[in-house]
Amino acid sequence: MQVDERRxxxxxxxxLEDVESGEPREALEAAExLEDVExxxxxxxxxxDETKVSSNSNIVIFTCGWYPAxxxxxxxxxxxEYPTDARIVTMTxxxxxxxxxxxxxxxxxxxxxxxxxxKPELCHYVNGSSTCEQVVAETRELAELLGISSERIHxxxxxxxxGKRFADCVxxxxxxxxxxxxxxxxxx
Amino acid sequence: xxxxxxIEETKAYNCVECGICTGSxxxxxxxxxxxxxxxxxxxxxxxxxxxxxxxxxWSCLTCKTCSVRCPAQVDYNEFMRAARVAARExxxxxxxxxxxxxxxxxxxxxxGFRPAGNNWLDSSLQTCTRGNDFYFVGCLxxxxxxxxxxxxxxxPIARSAVKLMNLVSIxxxxxxxxxxxxxxxxxSGNYDGFEKLARYNLKLxxxxxxxxxxxxxxxxxxxFSKVYPSVLxxxxxxxxxxxxxxxxxxxxxxxKLGPICDRGEEKPRGAGGRGRATxxxxxxxxxxxxxxxxxxxxxxxGLSGDGQETVSEESRVKVTFQDPCRMGRMMGQTEGIRELLxxxxxxELVEMPRNRANAVCCGSSQWVTCTSCNKQIQLDRLAEARExxxxxxxxxxxxxxxxxxxxNYDKDRDLDIEIRDIVSLVLDAVR
Numbered sequence: 001m002q003v004d005e006r007r008x009x010x011x012x013x014x015x016l017e018d019v020e021s022g023e024p025r026e027a028l029e030a031a032e033x034l035e036d037v038e039x040x041x042x043x044x045x046x047x048x049d050e051t052k053v054s055s056n057s058n059i060v061i062f063t064c065g066w067y068p069a070x071x072x073x074x075x076x077x078x079x080x081e082y083p084t085d086a087r088i089v090t091m092t093x094x095x096x097x098x099x100x101x102x103x104x105x106x107x108x109x110x111x112x113x114x115x116x117x118x119k120p121e122l123c124h125y126v127n128g129s130s131t132c133e134q135v136v137a138e139t140r141e142l143a144e145l146l147g148i149s150s151e152r153i154h155x156x157x158x159x160x161x162x163g164k165r166f167a168d169c170v171x172x173x174x175x176x177x178x179x180x181x182x183x184x185x186x187x188x
Numbered sequence: 189x190x191x192x193x194x195i196e197e198t199k200a201y202n203c204v205e206c207g208i209c210t211g212s213x214x215x216x217x218x219x220x221x222x223x224x225x226x227x228x229x230x231x232x233x234x235x236x237x238x239x240x241x242x243x244x245x246w247s248c249l250t251c252k253t254c255s256v257r258c259p260a261q262v263d264y265n266e267f268m269r270a271a272r273v274a275a276r277e278x279x280x281x282x283x284x285x286x287x288x289x290x291x292x293x294x295x296x297x298x299x300g301f302r303p304a305g306n307n308w309l310d311s312s313l314q315t316c317t318r319g320n321d322f323y324f325v326g327c328l329x330x331x332x333x334x335x336x337x338x339x340x341x342x343x344p345i346a347r348s349a350v351k352l353m354n355l356v357s358i359x360x361x362x363x364x365x366x367x368x369x370x371x372x373x374x375x376s377g378n379y380d381g382f383e384k385l386a387r388y389n390l391k392l393x394x395x396x397x398x399x400x401x402x403x404x405x406x407x408x409x410x411x412f413s414k415v416y417p418s419v420l421x422x423x424x425x426x427x428x429x430x431x432x433x434x435x436x437x438x439x440x441x442x443x444k445l446g447p448i449c450d451r452g453e454e455k456p457r458g459a460g461g462r463g464r465a466t467x468x469x470x471x472x473x474x475x476x477x478x479x480x481x482x483x484x485x486x487x488x489x490g491l492s493g494d495g496q497e498t499v500s501e502e503s504r505v506k507v508t509f510q511d512p513c514r515m516g517r518m519m520g521q522t523e524g525i526r527e528l529l530x531x532x533x534x535x536e537l538v539e540m541p542r543n544r545a546n547a548v549c550c551g552s553s554q555w556v557t558c559t560s561c562n563k564q565i566q567l568d569r570l571a572e573a574r575e576x577x578x579x580x581x582x583x584x585x586x587x588x589x590x591x592x593x594x595x596n597y598d599k600d601r602d603l604d605i606e607i608r609d610i611v612s613l614v615l616d617a618v619r
Contacts, residue, residue: 098287098288098289099287099289099292100284100286100287100288100289100291100292103289103292103293103296104288104292104295106296106301107292107295107296107299107301138333138334138336141333142289142293142330142333142334144304144307145303145304145305145307145329145330145333146293146296146297146301146303146304147301147302147303147304148301183301184301184302185299185300185301185302186300186302186388187300
C-alpha cells in the first residue's frame, strides 16, 4: 500500500529503479579486491549462491561447531583470507561425519574435502573426534577405489585461537586441489 | 509407466486374497505390518498416495517367494518395484543402511566417477585387459572397507575366483573401471541410476571384446541375465555363474578335487571352534590323493559320498547350502552348485528344511531397511542351518554371506557354524 502511494510521485519511481537495475557501490568495491567474484544483477556476489558450482576447484570444509568453527571465525578476526569457493559446513561435532556425507560432497561437485575437527582429547562428546578420524580413514580408502585421490580428503585438528593456521590450512589445501586438477568424471 | 499400467501388467487385480503370499513371506513372519497382498490392497482400495508414502513399502526383500507361490500368478516383485519407482518420484525413499555409504558409492558410479577397483589383484593372478572371458567382480572391493567392523573380507572370493579360472586355463579380463551392476538401484526404485550403470557396464564389456561374462555374485548374474536385456536389448555376450563353469571343468577332468582341509580362514568371530571336530580339523590329505588314485574313480567316489578311501566317516564335512534368491527361485538354477558340492570328496550335503525354491532370503536387500525384523529372519535362518548338524553353511552370494555373517557376529552366543562361499570352498578342495 505504501509502495503504491510512493509510485505516484516521480521521485519515488527513480529510487525504485536505482535499486532494481543499479549495482550497489559496496559490492563493486568488494569485487575489485577479489578477482574471481562475479557480480550478478542484484549486486550480490554470484558464488554466494549455494546451488551454483562456480569454479573447478571448490572445496567443502566440514567443521566441528566447537573449536574449529571459532577458529574459522577467528581467521576473519585476524584479517586472514582464503578463497570464496571454500564452503564451510558446520556440524555440532565432527563425529557426525560418515563416509556417505563426504562422498556425497564429491558427488555434488566438490574437488576436495577438508575436515576440521577438535583435538581428540578435547572433544566435547568424548569420542566424536576420534570417530571422525576413523571415518576419514575409511572414506579415504573408499575414495581411492572410486578414482578420487585420497589426498583430496584432509583431516586437521584446530583449537580456538588458531585463526591464522586455519586460513593457512585452507589455502594450502586449496592450492593442492588446484594442482591435482578436476576429478575425471565421464559425462554420458 | 504409471502404477495403473503396472497393475495391469503384474495382474495385481487377480489377487483372490487367499493369503498364501502372507504365509510365505519371510518379512510377514516377523513384521505384522507387512504382507505382499496388504501392499496391493492398499493401492487398489486406498488413495494412491497412501502406498507411496508407506514405510512398509521398503520392507519387501524382493525375494519373490510370494510370486512363485501365488495361485493367481500376481507378479508381486515387479509390482513392488514399480511402486518404489513411483514413490521415489513422489519424493519418498527407504532408509539407507550403513548411513548411506553403499548408496553413495553407487551414486558416484552412476554419476560417472571412474572407479579404480582392482588393487585386490596380486602378482600370482593372471588377468588381461582384452579377452574372451570377463570376470565381473562387482562391489567386493568396497565391501572389504565397509564391513571391517564384522571382520569380513570379500575380496578373497574374487582372488579365489581368478585363481580357479587360471587353473582351468581361463585368463579373465578384470577391469578396474567396473561399476556397480545396478541391482540395488533397480530393486529400490532408482531406475535412472540403474540405467546409467547398465550403460556404462555394457560399454565396458563390449570394449573388452569379451563374449562371456563370469559372475561370483548371483545378483549381478541375475541383473545382467534378466534385467539388462529387458531394458537395453539383447546382450551380445553370454552370462554365467562361476560355479557352473567350474562344474563343467570338474566333470571333464580339467580340475581335480580332493577333501577340504580346514584352513580356518575367513572365519568371523561368531563361528565357534567346536564345530571343527567334524570338519576333518586340520587333517592332512591322507594317502591316495596325489596321482595315485585314478581321477575318474576318485571323482565318482566323491559323488556317491562313500567308499572314498581317503576320507573316513568321522572326518566327513557336513555342509548345508543357502540358495540365493536371485539364482534359485528367480532363475531356477538350484542343482548346479549342489552337483559341484557333491563332487568334492568328503563333503556331505545336508539340506535345510526350506531349500531350493523354498529357500529363505538372507534377510536384507538393496541396502535399504535393516531392522530387528531383518535380524530375526537372519537368526532364524542360521538356527535352521545349525539344526541340520552342518558345520559349514555354504553360500553362493556375497550378500548372503555378509548378511548372515553380520547376524552371526552381533549375537553373543556362538551359532557354531562357519559361513563360506562356494568359490573359496572349491579352491580349498583343488589338488
